[in-house]
Structures are given as structure tokens and as C-alpha cells.
Amino acid sequence: MNAAVTNNLASAAVVVRRTIAASAEDLFDAWLDPEALAQWMRPGTIISTVARVEPRVGGNYEITMQSQSGPIVTKGVYRHIERPKRLVFTWISGPAENQETLVTVDFVRLDKRTEVIVTHEQLPESAMPSHRNGWTSGLEHLDEACQKGLIG
Amino acid sequence: MGEYQSRQLDGVFNALCDPTRRAILARLTDADARVTEIAADFPISLNSISKHIRMLERAGLLRRSIVGRDHVLTLNAGPLADAQAWIEKYRRFWEGRLDALEAYVMKKNSTGKRKRK
Numbered sequence: 001m002n003a004a005v006t007n008n009l010a011s012a013a014v015v016v017r018r019t020i021a022a023s024a025e026d027l028f029d030a031w032l033d034p035e036a037l038a039q040w041m042r043p044g045t046i047i048s049t050v051a052r053v054e055p056r057v058g059g060n061y062e063i064t065m066q067s068q069s070g071p072i073v074t075k076g077v078y079r080h081i082e083r084p085k086r087l088v089f090t091w092i093s094g095p096a097e098n099q100e101t102l103v104t105v106d107f108v109r110l111d112k113r114t115e116v117i118v119t120h121e122q123l124p125e126s127a128m129p130s131h132r133n134g135w136t137s138g139l140e141h142l143d144e145a146c147q148k149g150l151i152g
Numbered sequence: 153m154g155e156y157q158s159r160q161l162d163g164v165f166n167a168l169c170d171p172t173r174r175a176i177l178a179r180l181t182d183a184d185a186r187v188t189e190i191a192a193d194f195p196i197s198l199n200s201i202s203k204h205i206r207m208l209e210r211a212g213l214l215r216r217s218i219v220g221r222d223h224v225l226t227l228n229a230g231p232l233a234d235a236q237a238w239i240e241k242y243r244r245f246w247e248g249r250l251d252a253l254e255a256y257v258m259k260k261n262s263t264g265k266r267k268r269k
Binding site for chain 2: 014016018020021022026027030036039040041042043044116118120
């Protein structure tokens with residue numbers, strides 16, 4: 001993905017932040033270690049996770065989450081690895097959404113703690129069902145996001 | 153195709169990050185309305201309202217049909233629902249993963265400290 005496209009998409013993003021009482025190095029390393037990923041890349045509905053990583057720029061990763069209804073495979077390529085400050089990788093989670101999206105993880109030192117900021121950009125290709133119901137509450141969430149400067 | 157959809161999503165967000173445009177959409181969730189009716193609801197000029205409406209049209213969030221001399225606006229929630237669904241899905245996903253990352257690193261560090269004693 002070229003820079004122009006990236007800039008174009010900058011306003012459409014999910015941003016999630018968490019301040020954790022650990023060093024930036026410990027937190028950063030947990031993103032590139034397959035054994036660590038197998039433990040924390042496992043949402044509640046997932047039985048087990050297997051991760052395979054090539055921790056270098058241009059290297060691939062593949063995370064297979066085993067669910068009741070079969071495996072969910074997410075893969076991508078590392079675009080930027082700057083220990084312990086920033087990690088950027090593409091994210092393709094199939095088969096529902098086979099389009100490339102981009103995840104940037106920033107690690108900000110705050111005294112003895114570290115703020116981890118995950119920014120996930122771009123829209124998947126899959127067409128999702130559209131509903132008129134629940135629309136107004138969606139607007140309220142967006143308003144909150146706009147005011148926080150997360151999008152727009 | 154992907155780039156087209158991404159641009160469309162971008163337009164959706166730009167269109168939504170304005171209180172007047174959100175109010176226009178909220179008005180249309182109840183019922184379709186004529187442009188003149190919408191204009192009467194807001195204390196700004198018809199010209200300004202028209203600009204907001206054109207932006208919402210470009211983002212695919214509303215449709216305009218011409219009935220006689222009236223321009224009737226209809227909400228099209230599809231693009232917003234897509235954007236909202238994607239954002240909600242990944243917001244929940246990453247919130248959950250950061251919880252798990254925290255638990256993992258805290259546990260690992262406390263185990264490591266005990267071993268060093």
C-alpha cells in the first residue's frame with residue numbers, strides 16, 4: 001500500500017489504548033513471540049491459537065485461531081519493526097474479509113508503565129448486512145469518536 | 153475494489169463528523185423528507201443545507217428522488233452500517249486482546265521475579 005492511499009484512509013480507524021504496568025520491551029516482545037501470541041491472541045470463543053512469525057520487515061506471520069466452527073486464519077506482513085516503540089503489520093483475516101488492513105502498535109513509555117496504542121485502519125471487502133435499526137445509537141458512538149479525534 | 157470501498161468509508165466518516173449532517177440523518181431516520189422541510193428545521197441558509205445534503209449524498213448516506221417539483225430525501229444506512237460494524241468488531245477484538253496481553257505480561261513478570269529470588 002502506498003503512502004497516498006495510507007493517508008487517504010487515515011481517518012477511518014479503530015484506536016484502542018491501554019496503559020500497562022510493564023516495560024515497553026516486555027510488551028513489544030509479546031507481539032513477535034509465537035509462544036506469547038498463542039496465549040494472548042486467544043479470544044474467549046477460541047479453543048487454541050497457533051502462531052508462526054518471521055520477525056523481520058517483509059517477514060510473514062500467520063495466526064490460526066481454532067474455533068468451534070473451524071480455524072480462523074489471520075495473516076500479514078511486517079512493515080515496520082522498531083523495538084520497543086512501534087510495530088506495523090498488515091492484517092488479512094479470512095475467509096470473511098480477505099482484504100488487507102493495517103495495524104500499527106505504538107508503545108509509549110510512561111515512567112514505569114507503558115501505554116500500548118493499537119490503530120487498525122481500512123475497511124474489509126466483505127459486505128456486511130445493513131440495518132436501519134440501531135442506527136441512532138451508531139450515530140452517538142460516532143459522535144464520541146469524532147470528538148475524541150479518533151476519526152474524521 | 154478495495155480502494156474504492158475504503159474511499160467510500162472515508163467519505164462516510166467525513167460526512168458524519170459534523171453535527172448538522174448527523175442531525176439531518178437523524179431527522180431522516182423517522183421519515184423521508186423534502187429538502188425544503190429539512191431546511192426549515194435548521195437555523196442556517198438553504199444554500200448551506202444544500203451543501204451538507206450533497207456531501208451526505210456523495211458519501212452514499214442518503215438518496216434524492218425528484219417528485220414533481222420536490223426533492224425528496226431518503227436515508228440509506230448501508231454504508232454507515234458497514235463502517236459501524238467493522239469498527240465495533242475490531243474495537244471489541246483489540247480491547248479484549250489488550251486485556252489478555254496485560255494479563256500475559258503481568259503473569260510472566262511475576263513468575264520471572266519469583267525465579268530470581
